[in-house]
Amino acid sequence: MxxxxxxxxxxxxxxxxxxxxxxxxxxxxxxxxxxxxxxxxxxxxxxxxxxxxxxxxxxxxxxxxxxxxxxxxxxxxxxxxxxxxxxxxxxxxxxxxxxxxxxxxxxxxxxxxxxxxxxxxxxxxxSGITSFCAVAARMNMSLVERSEPLHVIPASYQIEEALKLPGTKVLMKAGKQMKYVQEQVKDFGKNAVMIENCGMPDEKIYASGEEIPESAGYYSLIIVKEEGKE
Known part of the structure; x- marks a missing residue:
């Protein structure tokens, strides 16, 4: 057997x-x-x-x-x-x-x-708890409400069009493309947050788009809320 x-x-x-x-x-x-x-x-x-x-x-x-x-x-x-x-x-x-x-x-x-x-x-x-759910919980925020859609996006690829989608965008696996990703999300201000190494001893929290650095570790995840919403 x-x-x-x-x-x-x-x-x-x-x-x-x-x-x-x-x-x-x-x-x-x-x-x-x-x-x-x-x-x-x-x-x-x-x-x-x-x-x-x-x-x-x-x-x-x-x-x-x-x-x-x-x-x-x-x-x-x-x-x-x-x-x-x-x-x-x-x-x-x-x-x-x-x-x-x-x-x-x-x-x-x-x-x-x-x-x-x-x-x-x-x-x-x-199943295990997903990183984007853990990041949202750590930030005391909801991912989506009412009729909002949720988009999970591999951030190491082109994301300009993805950021225009309605609802909440989760950007995962930016890797070496973090500088490019940071440039794309910095204008979202308070509507963008990032946690590096969520739940680990070296966890780092970036509470707005302006705070997100040009480089970060592999286990970094960004949540971008729809413009005008928190």
């Missing part, structure tokens, strides 16, 4: 935001997969081990996930990661893959999930 792959969202950074289900799955299973070459140095491990100290004694499976847009390199790594997980599942063992936020939102986990599901392996997604 083949094991099951669990894609487990661990939330945005605060270990207290792990769900009870995430904690249970980590405790109940021996093999824990983490996206990185050194599992114990990954952000996902450092967050999760605070909530589940038993994680330190688990069998950790390192899955390299390079930060690149090169499709060939990405495909090679996703294929390799899926093959490594399959080896464990073929032994009848479950694999719990830990990923920040929620597995369904811009998560590299899904590329492994899709490959193994296509091969007939049992796969399960376990």
């Amino acid at each position: 083949k094991g099951t792959l669990y894609g487990v969202g661990i939330g945005p950074g605060d270990p207290e935001l792990l769900t009870l289900k995430a904690v249970r799955l980590i405790r109940e299973n021996e093999v824990i997969a983490l996206p990185g070459e050194d599992p114990k140095e990954t952000v996902a491990y450092k967050i999760s081990v605070q909530a589940v100290p038993e994680l330190a004694d688990k069998t950790l499976l390192a899955l390299a996930m390079p930060m690149t847009k090169d499709k060939k390199i990405l495909k090679e790594n996703y294929d390799r990661a899926a093959d490594r997980v399959a080896e464990i599942l073929d032994q009848g063992k479950n694999v719990v893959f830990l990923t920040l936020g929620d597995p369904t939102v811009y998560s590299t986990y899904m590329y492994v999930h899709q490959r193994l599901e296509a091969k007939g392996y049992p796969v399960v997604i376990v």
Whole structure:
């Protein structure tokens, strides 16, 4: 009997935001997969081990996930990661893959999930608290009200047109494009906020568009409210 792959969202950074289900799955299973070459140095491990100290004694499976847009390199790594997980599942063992936020939102986990599901392996997604919900909560603000739409946008691509959309815009994964993103949102003033490393010890809050810096860490998220609304 083949094991099951669990894609487990661990939330945005605060270990207290792990769900009870995430904690249970980590405790109940021996093999824990983490996206990185050194599992114990990954952000996902450092967050999760605070909530589940038993994680330190688990069998950790390192899955390299390079930060690149090169499709060939990405495909090679996703294929390799899926093959490594399959080896464990073929032994009848479950694999719990830990990923920040929620597995369904811009998560590299899904590329492994899709490959193994296509091969007939049992796969399960376990929701986690999304970064944009956590940022809104940290800022004591609502994301959307009444009939307002919500747009989740990968900020490393062209965003000029996206910022013209009605409702609330969530800008994620700006990365090296932060200066460009900052230039695009600075005119929104109090209608734009950003948190870097939400829920982590080195969290930084930028309460307006004017405060957003030209450079910031990878785990930075911007919320832009519709003009004239807070």
